[in-house]
Amino acid sequence: MNTLTKTNYNFPGQKSVYKGKVRDVYTLENDRLVMVVTDRLSAFDVVMPKGIPYKGQILNQLATKMMKATEDVVPNWLTATPDPNVAVGENCVPFKVEMVIRGYLAGHAAREYKNGKRELCGISMPDGMKENEAFGAPIITPTTKAANGSHDEDISREEILAQGIVSEEDFNELEYYTRQLFLRGSEMAKDNGLILVDTKYEFGKTKEGKIVLIDEIHTPDSSRYFYAESYLQRLAENKPQKQLSKEFVREWLMENGFQGKDGQQIPEMSEEYIESVSERYIELYEQITGDKFIKADISNIEERIEQNVVEYLKG
Template identity: 40%
Template sequence: MALRAPLQNPSKPLRPKHPLVSSFRSRSLIPMARQTRWLPSIAASLHHDAAHRDEVLRAARGSLGHCLSETHLEITVPGLTSKARGKVRDVYDGGDYLVLVTTDRQSAFDRVLASIPFKGQCGIYPQVLNETSLWWFNMTQHITPNAVVSTPDKNVTIAKKCSVFPVEFVVRGFVTGSTDTSLWTVYNKGMRNYCGNDLPDGMVKNQKLPGNIITPTTKGVDHDVPVSPEEIIKLGLMTQDEFDEVSSKALKLFAYGQQVALENGLLLVDTKYEFGKGPDGKILLVDEVHTPDSSRYWIADSYEERFAAGLEPENVDKEFLRLWFKNHCNPYEDKVLPDAPEELVCELAWRYIFLFEKITRKKFKLPETEEQIHDRISKNVSHALSCL
C-alpha cells in the first residue's frame, strides 16, 4: 500500500475574505519617486513569541557546524539510480517516482550562498520547508492536482515522475526584487514590456501592480531567461492549450495564496510554479508551493508606512540575505563569495519557522534529540519505495 500525504478536501472553497483584504485593497499606494534602501530591520510581529524565537536562534547557532550539504541515497537505498544535484535538493530517480531530499543549501543568484541550520542535521528546517509546501499542496487541490505521492521523512518528498514543462511560471503582484531578472531591476532600466506584460510608467520599487502578472522564464546555462508567451509557443516549449491551462492555474494559485497570506497578516508578493504532465497526460503541479524558498512574503501591517517612507518592506523570506550579498559583493560574477554573517543565517532559520507558524497556525517544536539524519532518511525512503 502506498504511503500518501494526508489530503484535505480538494473541493474546499476559498475562505471568507478577512477584513484586512478589503481594507488593504481600498487604500491607495503612493507612487512616490524616491530611493529605497535596505535596512536590516526585524518586524515587531517577528517577535510574536520572544521566548520561542530565542530558543530557535540558540539552537541555530549551536548547529552551524553540523549542516547537511550532500546526500548519497544512491549508495544506501536499493532501487535508486541516478542522482541530480539541484541548488537546494538532491533528486533521485526511483523508476516511476522521484525522491527529492531537502539539504541545508540556501541558493539565490543561481548559486549556493550559505548553509542554513535545520535544513539537515536535526531535520527541523526541511520539516518546515516540506510541511509548508505540503500544507499548500493540500489546500490547493481544488485548483489543481499535484505530483506528491508521499512524505516518508522530514526531509523527503516522493513524487510521480512527470514530464516537466521547461518553463517556470513566475507570478508577481508587486514591482520588486534584487536579481537580474527581477521585475524592479528590469523596470528600473527602462523596460516597459516584460515577458509580454505592458507596465505603466512612474512606478517605484515595492509598489503594488495594477493586477497580478505572469513573467515566465526558461532554464539557461547559467541563469533563468525571461520569455514571452509568444516565444514559448514559437519555440515549442508548450502548446497554446497547455500554456493557457497552466497560466490560468498559476494565477488562481497565486490569488488564493495572497488571500490566505493576508488573512494571516502577510503579503504574498511573488512566487514561482512548475508544472508537468503525469503518466496519464494530466497536468500536475510539481516542485514546491508558496515556501520562502520559492516566494517572497512581506509583513502586511507595516507595508504601506514603510513604502511611503522609502524603506524596504519587512520581509519573511530570503530577500534580506540576497540584499546583504548585493551590498557586499557581486554575487553573479565574484568567484568566491564572503561568508554570510552568522546572525543573518540564524535569523533566516527563524523566519522560515515563523512563516510556517503564521500560515498554518500551528506551533513548531524543536526536536529534543539529534539523529543520524542520513541513516534515518535511507531507512524511511527504502520503506516507502517498497510500499509503492
C-alpha cells in the same frame, strides 16, 4: 549544527538521481520520485558553501502543507512525506519554463524597472510606479528552466510558443493554473496578516498526459510576502517593506559585493549569521502557516532519512 548539504543514497528500485540547487531527486521504478530537500542555500542561482540548519525541513513541510491546501485547485505530484525532509510522488516530465507571477513591483521586476525597463517578458509596466506598488492585475513573467545551474532567463509567452518550448494549449492551462494558485495563495496569506507579493510555480506532465503541480509552492524560497498591517504606510513613506522571503539573504549578499556575477567572491558566512538565517526561516514558516515549527532530530539526518524512506518503500 548538523546540516544536510549533500546526499548519496541508493534506495530500493533506484534508477537515477538528479541533484538540483536545493533538492536531490531520486527516480525509482514504477514512476516514483523521492525528493530530498537539503539544507543548501541558493541565491542568484549560486549554491552557498554552507548549509542552513532546518531549512530543508521547513521548505518540505511548508510545500507539503501548501500542496494539500491547493489540491482542489490544481492536481499535484505528491503522494507521501515519509520524512521531514522528504517528499515522494509521481514521476512527471517537467515543463522547461517556470511560471512566475507578480502582484507587485518588487524584487527582480523592481530592479529591472529602476534600470529603465518598462517591459518584462513582453508585459508592459506603466510609468510612474513606486517600488512595491501593486500592479493593476497580477502579471505572469515566465523564465526558462535553466539546466546545469546556469541562470534562469526571462522569456515572453510569444517566445515560448514560437520556440515550441510549450504548446499553446498547454501554456493556456499553465497560465490558468498559475492565476488560480496565486489567488488561493493570496487568500491564505491574508488570513495570516500577509500579502503574497510574487511567486513561481513549476508544472509537469504525468505519463497519462495530465498537467500537475510539482516542486515547491508558496515557500520563502519561491515566494515573497509582505506584512499587510504596515504595507500602505511604508509605501506612502517610501520605506522598504517588512517582508518574509529569501530576499534578506540576497540583500546581505549584495551589501557584501556579491550578485552571482563572474569574478565575484561569495562572502564568508559566520556561524552567527547562519544561525540568524535559520531563525529567520523558522519565523517565515510560523508566520506563513500560523503553526509552531517543531524541529526534527538532526543528530544524524542522513541515516534518519534513509531509514524512513526505506521503511516507507517497504510498506
